[in-house]
Amino acid sequence: xxxxxxxxxxxxxxxxxxxxxxxxxxxxxxxxxxxxxxxxxxxxxxxxxxxxxxxxxxxxxxxxxxxxxxxxxxxxxxxxxxxxxxxxxxxxxxxxxxxxxxxxxxxxxxxxxxxxxxxxxxxxxxxxxxxxxxxxxxxxxxxxxxxxxxxxxxxxxxxxxxxxxxxxxxxxxxxxxxxxxxxxxxxxxxxxxxxxxxxxxxxxxxxxxxxxxxxxxxxxxxxxxxxxx
Amino acid sequence: xxxxxxxxxxxxxxxxxxxxxxxxxxxxxxxxxxxxxxxxxxxxxxxxxxxxxxxxxxxxxxxxxxxxxxxxxxxxxxxxxxxxxxxxxxxxxxxxxxxxxxxxxxxxxxxxxxxxxxxxxxxxxxxxxxxxxxxxxxxxxxxxxxxxxxxxxxxxxxxxxxxxxxxxxxxxxxxxxxxxxxxxxxxxxxxxxxxxxxxxxxxxxxxxx
Amino acid sequence: xxxxxxxxxxxxxxxxxxxxxxxxxxxxxxxxxxxxxxxxxxxxxxxxxxxxxxxxxxxxxxxxxxxxxxxxxxxxxxxxxxxxxxxxxxxxxxxxxxxxxxxxxxxxxxxxxxxxxxxxxxxxxxxxxxxxxxxxxxxxxxxxxxxxxxxxxxxxxxxxxxxxxxxxxxxxxxxxxxxxxxxxxxxxxxxxxxxxxxxxxxxxxxxxxxxxxxxxxxxxxxxxxxxxxxxxxxxxxxxxxxxxxxx
Amino acid sequence: xxxxxxxxxxxxxxxxxxxxxxxxxxxxxxxxxxxxxxxxxxxxxxxxxxxxxxxxxxxxxxxxxxx
Numbered sequence: 001x002x003x004x005x006x007x008x009x010x011x012x013x014x015x016x017x018x019x020x021x022x023x024x025x026x027x028x029x030x031x032x033x034x035x036x037x038x039x040x041x042x043x044x045x046x047x048x049x050x051x052x053x054x055x056x057x058x059x060x061x062x063x064x065x066x067x068x069x070x071x072x073x074x075x076x077x078x079x080x081x082x083x084x085x086x087x088x089x090x091x092x093x094x095x096x097x098x099x100x101x102x103x104x105x106x107x108x109x110x111x112x113x114x115x116x117x118x119x120x121x122x123x124x125x126x127x128x129x130x131x132x133x134x135x136x137x138x139x140x141x142x143x144x145x146x147x148x149x150x151x152x153x154x155x156x157x158x159x160x161x162x163x164x165x166x167x168x169x170x171x172x173x174x175x176x177x178x179x180x181x182x183x184x185x186x187x188x189x190x191x192x193x194x195x196x197x198x199x200x201x202x203x204x205x206x207x208x209x210x211x212x213x214x215x216x217x218x219x220x221x222x223x224x225x226x227x228x229x
Numbered sequence: 230x231x232x233x234x235x236x237x238x239x240x241x242x243x244x245x246x247x248x249x250x251x252x253x254x255x256x257x258x259x260x261x262x263x264x265x266x267x268x269x270x271x272x273x274x275x276x277x278x279x280x281x282x283x284x285x286x287x288x289x290x291x292x293x294x295x296x297x298x299x300x301x302x303x304x305x306x307x308x309x310x311x312x313x314x315x316x317x318x319x320x321x322x323x324x325x326x327x328x329x330x331x332x333x334x335x336x337x338x339x340x341x342x343x344x345x346x347x348x349x350x351x352x353x354x355x356x357x358x359x360x361x362x363x364x365x366x367x368x369x370x371x372x373x374x375x376x377x378x379x380x381x382x383x384x385x386x387x388x389x390x391x392x393x394x395x396x397x398x399x400x401x402x403x404x405x406x407x408x409x410x411x412x413x414x415x416x417x418x419x420x421x422x423x424x425x426x427x428x429x430x431x432x433x434x435x436x437x438x
Numbered sequence: 439x440x441x442x443x444x445x446x447x448x449x450x451x452x453x454x455x456x457x458x459x460x461x462x463x464x465x466x467x468x469x470x471x472x473x474x475x476x477x478x479x480x481x482x483x484x485x486x487x488x489x490x491x492x493x494x495x496x497x498x499x500x501x502x503x504x505x506x507x508x509x510x511x512x513x514x515x516x517x518x519x520x521x522x523x524x525x526x527x528x529x530x531x532x533x534x535x536x537x538x539x540x541x542x543x544x545x546x547x548x549x550x551x552x553x554x555x556x557x558x559x560x561x562x563x564x565x566x567x568x569x570x571x572x573x574x575x576x577x578x579x580x581x582x583x584x585x586x587x588x589x590x591x592x593x594x595x596x597x598x599x600x601x602x603x604x605x606x607x608x609x610x611x612x613x614x615x616x617x618x619x620x621x622x623x624x625x626x627x628x629x630x631x632x633x634x635x636x637x638x639x640x641x642x643x644x645x646x647x648x649x650x651x652x653x654x655x656x657x658x659x660x661x662x663x664x665x666x667x668x669x670x671x672x673x674x675x676x677x678x679x680x681x682x683x684x685x
Numbered sequence: 686x687x688x689x690x691x692x693x694x695x696x697x698x699x700x701x702x703x704x705x706x707x708x709x710x711x712x713x714x715x716x717x718x719x720x721x722x723x724x725x726x727x728x729x730x731x732x733x734x735x736x737x738x739x740x741x742x743x744x745x746x747x748x749x750x751x752x
Binding site: 155159160163164165166168169172173175176177179180183184187191215219222223226227229 | 520573576577579580583584587588592593596597600601603604607608611612615616618619622
C-alpha cells in the first residue's frame with residue numbers, strides 16, 4: 001500500500017459526508033427539529049388568538065423564535081454521540097486543524113436540522129398569516145440566520161458535551177447569544193414591511209454570518225479540547 | 230529505562246501531572262525507540278489512561294516535555310499526529326454506520342483510503358461478511374476489531390493502544406499480538422496498556438504506581 | 439516540582455499582598471461610601487424634572503457603571519487562564535462571575551425602582567440599557583451555572599474561561615444590537631436614563647464619589663472571596679497550614 | 686456652589702419628596718447587596734479555616750499513629 005496523506009479539504013469532505021450519512025440513517029435528526037418547529041409555531045395561534053390580523057403582527061417573531069428553539073433542540077446531537085463512542089477523540093488526534101473539521105460538522109448539522117426548517121417556513125408563514133410581502137424576507141433572513149445559530153450554538157454544545165445535566169445550561173448559554181440574530185431577523189421583516197430596503201439587513205446578517213464562520217468554530221474547537229480533557 | 234539499538238522515536242521527560250490534589254506522575258521519563266513495544270502496567274487509578282492521553286495531546290494538564298523525532302509535540306503536533314494511531318477506551322465506532330463507513334471516515338481523515346483496502350483490512354481482522362452491517366448489530370469484540378482495522382489501514386509509526394485486549398476473544402488476542410509483532414518488525418513503535426501478558430519479543434514494561 | 443507551583447501566578451504572593459492592602463482599601467471604601475451616601479441623601483438638590491429621585495440614580499449609575507467591568511475582567515482572566523494556565527486568574531474569575539451577577543441584578547432592581555417613578559412602570563423594554571443589562575445578567579448566570587456543573591476544577595476553569603471570552607464579545611454585540619432595535623422601535627418613554635446629562639454638576643460629583651465607593655467595594659469583595667478560594671485550593675500547602683495554625 | 690441640607694425636618698427627610706418607598710427601597714437593596722457581599726466572605730473564611738484545621742488535625746493523628 002502506498003499511502004497519500006489526505007488534504008485538509010479531503011478531511012473536511014469525509015467528515016461532512018459521514019455526518020450527513022449518520023443523519024440520513026437516523027432519520028430522527030432530520031425529522032425532529034422540523035416537527036418541533038411545526039408544532040411550536042402552531043401553538044401560538046391557539047395560545048394567543050386565531051384572529052388573522054393579530055397573528056400577522058406577531059408572525060415574524062413567532063417564526064423566528066420557533067426556529068431558534070428548534071435549532072437549540074437539535075444542537076444536543078451535534079457532538080454527544082461522538083463524545084460517547086470515542087469518535088471525538090479520533091477527530092482530535094487527526095493531523096488537520098480542528099477548525100475545519102468542526103466547521104464541517106457544523107455545516108452538516110445545519111444542512112440536516114436548519115435547512116429543512118428554512119424550507120418549510122413559508123408554509124407556516126402562510127398558516128399564521130405573515131403579510132404577503134414579507135415571505136421572501138423571512139426566507140432569506142432565516143437562510144442566513146439559522147447557520148449563525150448553529151455555529152454559535154455549537155460553542156455551548158461543545159462546552160457542555162460531557163456534562164450530565166446539560167439541557168438547561170445549554171439553553172442559558174446559547175439563547176442570550178442568539179439575541180443579535182433574532183433582532184436582525186425580526187427587524188428585517190418588520191422594517192421591510194414598512195418600506196425599508198432589504199439589502200442593508202441582509203448585509204448586516206451576512207457580516208454576522210462571516211464573523212461567526214471565522215470565529216465560532218475556533219471557539220468550538222477549543223471547547224471540544226477542553227471537554228475531552 | 231535502557232536505550233535499545235533502534236532510533237529514538239518518542240521521548241517523554243520530567244512529566245508531572247496531578248489530578249485533583251493527588252500527584253499522578255512526577256519526574257516520569259519514557260523513551261520509545263523504533264521497533265519497540267512498551268507495556269504500561271499499574272493498578273486502577275495509577276494514571277495509565279491519562280499517560281496515554283497526555284502523549285496523544287488529548288490531555289494538556291501536564292508539565293514536562295514530550296518530543297517526537299526531536300520536535301516537541303505541543304509546538305509541532307502535525308508531524309506527530311500524522312504518524313500516530315490512537316485507539317482509546319471507547320472504540321470510536323459509530324453504531325448506526327457500517328464498519329466500512331466508519332473506516333472510510335476515520336482513516337479518510339488521515340490519508341486517501343481505498344474501499345478495496347478497507348475490505349481487505351476488515352477481512353484480515355476476521356470481519357468478512359460484516360462490512361455492510363450496522364455496527365450496533367456487532368458484538369463489543371467485533372467493534373473492537375473494527376477499531377483495530379485502523380492499525381492496518383493507517384500504517385502509522387506509533388501506535389498508542391489503551392486496553393485493546395479487553396473485549397477480544399482468544400483469536401482476537403492472537404491476531405493483535407501478531408499485528409504488534411509485524412509492526413515492530415517494520416520498525417514501528419507502540420505504547421500499550423494492558424494487564425494481559427503480551428507475547429511480543431523485546432517487550433519493555435513501565436510500571437506505574 | 440516547586441517550579442511548577444511557582445509558575446502558577448503564585449496565590450501566596452496575592453494572599454500576602456492583599457493582606458497588607460485590604461485594611462486600606464476597606465477603609466477608603468467605607469469613607470467614600472459614607473460620604474457618598476450622606477451627600478446623596480441629604481445634600482443633593484432636587485432635580486427640576488426628576489425631583490428627589492436623583493437619589494436613586496446616584497446608586498443606580500454607580501452600580502451599573504461598575505457592572506460593565508465584569509465581562510472584560512473575566513475575559514482577561516480567562517485569556518490568562520487559557521494561555522498561561524495561571525491558577526490565580528481563575529480564582530479571581532470564579533468569584534467575579536457570581537459577584538457580577540449580583541451587580542447586574544442590583545442594577546436591574548434599582549433601575550426598575552427608578553423606572554416605576556419616571557415611567558410609571560417597573561419594566562420598560564424601550565430602555566436599551568436595561569434590556570442589555572438583563573442579557574448580561576443571564577450570561578453571567580450561565581457562567582456560574584457552567585462552573586457548578588463541572589466537577590473537575592481544572593476543566594471548569596478552562597471551560598468558564600472560554601465562555602467568559604465568548605460572552606464578553608457577545609455582550610458587546612448584544613448591547614449594540616439592542617440599541618439598534620430600540621432606535622427603530624421609537625422609544626415611547628419621555629425620559630430615558632440617557633437624559634442623565636440633564637442633571638447638574640452636584641449630581642455628577644455625588645455620583646462620582648459613589649462610583650469610586652462602589653468600585654472599591656467591588657475590589658474589596660473580590661479580594662475577600664478570592665482569598666477564600668486560595669485557602670481552599672491551597673489547603674495542602676505549608677503556608678496555608680501555618681495560617682490555619684496561627685488563626 | 687453651595688451645599689446645604691435639603692430637608693428641614695426628619696419627617697420631610699423620610700418622606701423624600703413623596704418618593705419615600707422608591708428611594709428607601711433602592712437604599713435598602715444597596716445596603717443588603719453590600720452587606721451580603723462583604724459579610725458572607727468573612728463568615729465563609731472562618732468556616733474554611735475551621736475545616737482546614739479539622740482536616741489537618743486528622744492527618745496529623747494519622748501520621749502519629751503510624752509512626
